[in-house]
Amino acid sequence: MNRNNRRGLPRIPALLVLLFVVPACGSPAPDRAAAVVGGLPQGTLYMGQAEQLSLNVEIAETAGAQTRGLMNVGQIPEDYGMVFAWQDPGRHPFHMRDTLIPLDIAWWDEDGRIVDIQTMTPCRADPCETYHPASEHVAAVEVRAGLLGSSGIEVGDPVKLHRTSPPRL
Secondary structure (H helix, E strand, O other): OOHHHHHHHHHHHHHHHHHHHHHHOOOOOOOOOOOOOOOOOEEEEEEOHHHOEEEEEEEEOOHHHHHHOOOOOOOOOOOEEEEEEEEEEEOOOEEOEOEOOOEEEEEEOOOOEEEEEEEEOOEOOOOOOEEOOOOOEEEEEEEEOOHHHHOOOOOOOEEEEEEOOOOOO
């Protein structure tokens, strides 16, 4: 093999890498949910009168996913939420242990109506405050703190969850 061949060979793989890696660096397709945690079912959550707030959501429906929630997540997109869904109505409290960002939470009942909204602050040392919902519910969503208020979302507003991937129970 002569010198020219040895110099030319590394250039071909480098060119191939650029052809396949650079396009992957672009922004995601607009119809995909923003996966922050990853590996969870996804969907779209509509909140409020006339569906005034639309969120791309990841759905935590297993005990493990619900326990992890948004722990150690440093930022989330404005149009992102994490939904926590249960099989039966109950009063599921939340805590913010190892959560790095303030969050709003809205709980809703079997009729698809918001029963409580609270703002939760990060906690890095035990004991952490526990946030208790006002009444029984079947699901909750966590979003950036302030988003629900600035969007005009209130207790009593309707909520609709449209799944875009199947449950992983």
